[in-house]
Amino acid sequence: MIVDEGTNPFEVGVATELFGLPRPELDVQGPLYEVTLCTPGRGVRMNHGFFTLTGVPGLEAADEADTLVVPGRPDNVVPRGADVLDAIRRTHARGARVISFCTGSFALAEAGLLDGRRATTHWMWADVFRELHPQVLLEPDVLFVDEGDVLTAAGSAAALDLGLHVWRRDHGAELAAAVSRRLVFAAHRDGGQRQFVERPVPEVPDESLGPLLAWAQQRLGEPLTVADLAARAAVSPATLHRRFRSQLGTTPLAWLTGERVALACRLIERGEERLDVVAARSGLGTAANLRARLRRETGLSPSDYRRRFGPRSPLPPSPLLATPLLPSP
Incomplete structure (x- = not known):
């Protein structure tokens, strides 16, 4: 997982929770995923300076990854560093899977991975994304998009949906359902569901489904x-x-x-x-x-x-x- 300057801590936590923690409740031999963080410098300040991440490998660690996760950050009109974009391109070029959470899709688009392909991002940034990356087939009203070797999730919570989708894709529905129970999260939400629904306060008794x-x-x-x-x-x-x-x-x-x-x-x-x-x-x-x-x-x-x-x-x-x-x- 590439943690760039200004990265949102939530998406980092989502990837760590989904792929980095032991899963003794699954009763399977050995870890199903191993997670390594990497940064473009010795110390990276997270969004709003909440904390600084230090003591993790540099971007060269991405060269060993089977899957690369790119979380989002709020300053999406500021170009990513050339070293970060090069690491993303190298990783994808050798056949690894690349996943973005939330506005991490901006980095994938800057790296050229999304040209002519379907992708999504947070609905608040859809217009900006289209302006900066008109060559991408943006689908702003879905939870996530799976293009095989490149996957993009919408808002922060949709990262959980995409992460569980990856679990299903890699290890089947049963293990993904067990992980969702551990997370106390919806076991399955299809990527085509809408990511944001405007809904007024109900004026009638509970109509929950x-x-x-x-x-x-x-x-x-x-x-x-x-x-x-x-x-x-x-x-x-x-x-x-x-x-x-x-x-x-x-x-x-x-x-x-x-x-x-x-x-x-x-x-x-x-x-x-x-x-x-x-x-x-x-x-x-x-x-x-x-x-x-x-x-x-x-x-x-x-x-x-x-x-x-x-x-x-x-x-x-x-x-x-x-x-x-x-x-x-």
Whole structure:
């Protein structure tokens, strides 16, 4: 992780929490990630001078990284140092994965990694980003963008969403869900969800989707439809759609499908080899639909997913097979 002058401490903490801490609760052999910080000087002052980071390696440490994390900083109109940009370019050129958190995408754009590619950044900086980097295909209204070897997250909290997405991509849905439980964070928010939702103070009693989501997550294997969700919430499908858009930034059908795919992934990781059983228990219906949905969400066929992610060392029984951790309404 490159920590540049003026870096926001929060994003540094997110990367450290996600990838740098031991995970004894996972019951797997050895560390799944090892994190090294590096800086362009002997001492780097963090944002607002909260503290100075010293005693860490120089930028040459990035030359050994499999993944490079670039956190954000608030002074995005000030160009990054040539040494920082060179380190980012070198790391990417030799095939390493590069990830930005929040406005770290400005550094990736300055380094030329985002030319002609999709990316996101904090919504407050979207107009400035477009002005400075018109060659980037900016998507300002999503949580994160995964372009394979280059990934960008929006605002600070979206760094957690992208970090858990990386866990899922590297180690499967089951371990990512275990990490999310440790963080007391939403187990899965799709990158396409909106990063910021303007919402006035409600003038009616609580309309939180939390109880409805919990109810639906207990019944993913049943033939639930959007109409069933609306009936459970005692509202019309149109009203339910507006509430999902307002509170979650997605549609009821997209949310339901995403939850079913996540459950199918966990079932495969836990050793279920019969695709018709996985499809039925996850609510995806048929093996053909399971194959199509899994490939769309993960880029892998069920057999490829099984070879990559499971079964693995046994984990404690997961409550996420019944009731995943819900995002705050």
